[in-house]
Amino acid sequence: MIPRDTIQKILDATHIEEVISDFVSLHKRGANYWGCCPFHNEKTPSFSVSPSKGIFKCFGCGKAGNAVHFLMEHEHFSYPDALRYLANKYNIEIKEKELTPEEQKALTERDTLFHVSEFAQKDFADLLYNNEDGRNIGLAYFYERQLSDDVIKKFGLGYCLDEWEAFTKHALNSGYSEDAIVKSGLTIRKDDNGTTKLYDRFRGRVMFPIFNASGRVIGFSGRVLTSEKTQAKYVNSPDSEIYNKSLALYGIFQAKSAITRQDLCYLVEGNIDVISMHQAGLENTVASCGTSLTKEQIRLIKRYTSNVTLMYDGDAPGIKAAIRAIDLLLTEGMKVRVVLFPDDDDPDSYAKKHGSEAIQNFVKDNATDFVRFKTGILLKDAGNDPLRLSEVAAEMVNTIALVGDMMERSEFIRECASIMKVSEKDLTQGVAKAILRNKEKDFKESQRVAQESTTPEQQETQPSTDDGTAPSATDIITSTTEKHQFLPSFFPCEEQEKKIISLLINNGDQTITMPSKDEDGNEIFEEYYVEALVVGDILGDNIKFDNPLYQRIFNEFAEQLQQGNLLSSQYFVNHQEEIVRTLAASMLSQPYTISDEWYKKYLISVPMPDDKAVIANDYHDSMLNLKMKKLEQKITEAKEQLKDATDPEDIAIRLGQINQYEKIKLAIGKELNRVIS
Ligand SMILES: [Zn+2]
Incomplete structure (x- = not known):
């Protein structure tokens, strides 16, 4: 529905580092930006963003792609929605095409x-x-x-x-x-x-x-x-195909970049609270609207941060809701703090009475950890009644047992023991028992779920497609690339094929100088496009790629070349097929960049990868290596067939064939050696 030229306009205007830094905190190092990957848990940054190539790549989990791809992965946008988001960000007007009646129906x-x-x-x-x-x-x-x-x-x-x-x-x-x-x-x-x-x-x-x-x-x-x-x-609104109240968080769209930036989310009770917090400058605020907090809502927050500060009302229902929310948040692995407003105040009324600066300071000064908050509330109720006091201890033990990190857990036990004036050892033992109980409960639950979801037909060990036929290579590729692995070991020529595709995507539209002969037979040097050379070689020798994805990409090069079009790396990074975009992005990125300081300090001369000589060498090597590998494959096949052959004439033909192959192999080997030495 978005016209092609508008798409191009959007992609041209997009600066990937600006798009991603709305969600991830990035730092410039050398030519690239680095940050902690939003797709997997990590403490040291292995997530890189290259402004010049327009791509991101995580060296931890392998996720890679362009800005559109990032939005699709991170925000779960569809392709057109990601484009609309970018258009909005860069003030590009989209004149969407009117829908034909058929298209309308297809909505x-x-x-x-x-x-x-x-x-x-x-x-x-x-x-x-x-x-x-x-x-x-x-x-x-x-x-x-x-x-x-x-x-x-x-x-x-x-x-x-x-x-x-x-x-x-x-x-x-x-x-x-x-x-x-x-x-x-x-x-x-x-x-x-x-x-x-x-x-x-x-x-x-x-x-x-x-x-x-x-x-x-x-x-x-x-x-x-x-x-x-x-x-x-x-x-x-009642729940619908697009609205499920237990999945929605009021304010998440307006708050998410502030949540990411500050690595903290404020959780309040009502819509008006969210809006007044934003107005007071606390833009990292959301609310669970029309429902008490659910684990799905917590998981939504967790996409942006694992730190939550509860800002619930100081009245009885508010406190009750906070105590319930704490356990739920801890169970989902979040770190929880609580701000309790004075009686009769909620975040909205406090902000109105005292102003923006006051509420910002109030929140900063009064956020306590959950142990201090919960013991404070429970102890006030219990007074000096020893029975009630032991109930409070038991309640605290259950909550602390939900903390996943061992170090944090012992810190909370120490704090709780000191507030309640009970023995740390007793609490530790209590927590250990509670953890064990929870584990047993989890185990039983997982067994129950497993039993319900496994039917006898599903217990096959072989992967199969829905209709019960064996999976095709394309199926396997698609499923493995979903995990962002491009090295399925079952293709014998994978490495060599990959090098060629990588060369095409990286340098296909560049020229290199190759020796040639003019009409009189004199040696001259001519400029050739890498794409033209590679396509000519592969088609000339009738080489087929084992990896169907590579074959498809190669076909695209060959078809476009016939029409006189050269394909650039940007074409593939913005490709309409996600699998191709991801592959292209992963092939374009360099894992290590030398920082400017390092460069100056040691004056290292690194060969520029787009230096023509390097590309020419790369082309020469990769092509010969691929041919060599394909030849070895043919020799092995011929030898296999020779084993089964009984007819003398047949045997002679096959032996001749193997001989021929071996000769070519020797020649290629010599050529490769010459290049290497
Ligand atoms: Zn990652």
């Missing part, structure tokens, strides 16, 4: 729901400022909550008119189907004595759109403005 239900939700968000936001009721009721409410226009726009807030079917009619008139608006939850369909009636779910409410991490509207939370007790204060 999945998900797409339709995304479109309806986006339409609704824009409609509500427009009414907030441009409709009399919107201004007098909706906007007045937000102003009364002291929200600025900036933050109202940042969160896309809006107003739904207090009429039965204003939104529904507008949506239907704008071409959205009744089915779509009902499925999105924005419209309710009711049977009324045989006639169906449609009416707006959120009528008369201020609207908080809920965005997913990639910035698409997936649902709404609407707050009622009348004080009528018959209506729920907040109404949320």
Whole structure:
């Protein structure tokens, strides 16, 4: 749907280091940027970003690709969504092509729901400022909550008119189907004595759109403005194909880069709390909306940081929710701190009363670790009752046992023992027992899950495809490359084939000088494109690649060359097939770069890889090595066939063939030696 030339414009404008540094903290070293890989756990950076090549590559887990690929992996964007994200970042307008009726039909239900939700968000936001009721009721409410226009726009807030079917009619008139608006939850369909009636779910409410991490509207939370007790204060969209309340975090899209930058996430209870924290400069704040915290929401946070500070209300339900959240966060391997606001205050009211700077300082000064927080709360309740005190100890033991890191665990035990004035040894033993209990429980659970999910047919050891046939080489390639391994050892010529493909992708569109003869037979030197030389050699000798992925890439070179097109490394880094992009990126990156300082200090002269002589040598070597390897393969095959041959004539032919091969092999060997020496 995005025109080709726009895609090119987006890719040209994109600076990969700018895109990635919104999610990963990067440091410049030499020509590249380095940081800790967001795709696997690591403490020392092995994740590199090359601005000149436009690619990233992790030397720890092997993930690699261009900016689009990064967004698809990290943000779970589709290809067009990644492009839209970049277009938005670089202010490039996308004039999407009008959909033909067939394309319209092909839109999945998900797409339709995304479109309806986006339409609704824009409609509500427009009414907030441009409709009399919107201004007098909706906007007045937000102003009364002291929200600025900036933050109202940042969160896309809006107003739904207090009429039965204003939104529904507008949506239907704008071409959205009744089915779509009902499925999105924005419209309710009711049977009324045989006639169906449609009416707006959120009528008369201020609207908080809920965005997913990639910035698409997936649902709404609407707050009622009348004080009528018959209506729920907040109404949320029902779960749909695109919205699942236990997976969504309010504010994650607006907060995620601040969370990554500060390596910390503030978790609050309500939508308004999130918005006022952002307004107060604490932009790394999110809330679990319409539900108590779930493990799926924690996993979403964990994509950006493993440090969470809870900022719950100081009232009884707030404390109860915080205590529950602590155990859940620890179970998911997060580090937890807690800020408790004074009685009657929540993050929003505190910020309003005392201002931005005060709340920033308050949070900094009052974040305590979970042990101090929880013992404080529980001990206050227990008083001096010895029975209650031992219950508190047991409760603390269970929570500390959830901490995965042994060193941290003993630190917390020490702290807890000192606060509660109990023996450290007793606590340690208690924690050890609790860990054992948890392990047993996990083991039983995993056995149960395994039993449920394994049926007798699935217990085969051989890999097989869905229809029960043996997997093809392409299947295996695809599945191994999903793990980002490009060295399947079952291709005998893998190494040699890979070198050729790597040469094509890296230097295919460059020229090298090769000796040639003119009409009179004099030796002259001519410039040739590497692509032309390689394609000529491979087709001339009728060489086939064993690795089907390499064969496909080679075919693309050959086909384009026939039409007079040269393919550049950028073409492959931006290739439409993910597997090709990943392969290209991994072939383009250099694992080690010498830092500028090092270079100056020792004045090391490193051969430039795009030096023509180096490329010419590379071409010469790789091509001969591939031919040599293919020849060895043929010799082995011929010898195998010779074993089975009985007919004397047949034997003679095969022997002659082997002889011929051996001669060529000798010649290539000589040639290779000459180059090496
Ligand atoms: Zn990695």
